[in-house]
Amino acid sequence: MRAAHLRAVRLFNRRRRLVAVVLAALATACVGLAVRPAPTVAVLAAARDLHAGPLAPSDLAAVRLPEEAVPDGALRPGARVAGRVLATPARRGEPITDLRMLGPALVDAYGPGLLAAPIRVTDAAAARLLRPGDVIDVIASASPSWDDAPPAAGAAPYPRAATVAQAVTVIALPRAASSDSPEAAMTESGALVVLAATPDQATRLAQAGTTAQLSITIHGNHN
Known part of the structure; x- marks a missing residue:
């Protein structure tokens, strides 16, 4: 009886050591998984603070982000950048998406058929x-030249002032490609909107x- 008891104790001890070894191996594997770097994806981000306007390749740089942090529509390395227009300013390091660029995706975001x-x-x-995002009305006013040079026969000039577009949304205020500041695109000849x-x-x-000079009125926030 005593011999049987001793055999049972030795068997239990061997199995306990085996279980301990297995648990230690599992713990090591779990630690390895915990410290393994998360998968990342390369995207294009602003290489420095950017104004709205045409982009040069040097304006964007590739960065790697965790997969779950990559925004929808993010531009990837190799995408055509030169000459495309950034619709709004961007901070250094900010991933650039299709909705930040002047193009179909941005316009479609404001509604179908625009x-x-x-x-x-x-x-x-x-x-x-x-x-x-501002909502404006656009008003056309007769230019001074209309007084001295009437429109050609058959043309239908605007009256001295008329609203030609109501409740339209501003989607971009681009600057000139060769300028260093957003104000450079807003000269005495007017501002591009x-x-x-x-x-x-x-x-x-x-x-x-x-045929006319264009001015604006800005809608208030009725939210």
Whole structure:
């Protein structure tokens, strides 16, 4: 009886050591998994603080982010960058997505069937008040030349002042490609503003821009 008891004790001890070895191996494996770096993805981010406007390849740099931190639509290394227009300023290190670039994805975000309509607002100081997302009305005013040189026969000039587009949204305030500051695109000849407009609004804005001076009124926040 005593011999059987001793054999049972020795068997239990051997198995206990085996279980301890297995548990230690599992613990080591778990530690290894815990310290293993998470998978990362390369994306393009602002290489420095950027103004809105045309981009050069040196404006963006590749960075690696954890997979779960990569925003939808993030630009990847190898994407065409030169000449594309950044719609809003970006901070250094900020990943750049398709919605930050002037293009179909950005315009579609404001609603179906809209176009990106660039206009030049005569009063550059007024345009400096604008930010992407602002809702404005665009007013065409007769230029001084109309008094001296009437429009060609058959043309239908705007009256002295008329609203040519109502409740259109500002989507970009690009600067000139060769300028160092956003104000450089807002000169005495006016400021470039890009709007999300319906095809009919875009046509009226284009017609007014060739024959009139354009000014704006800014809608209040009714949220």
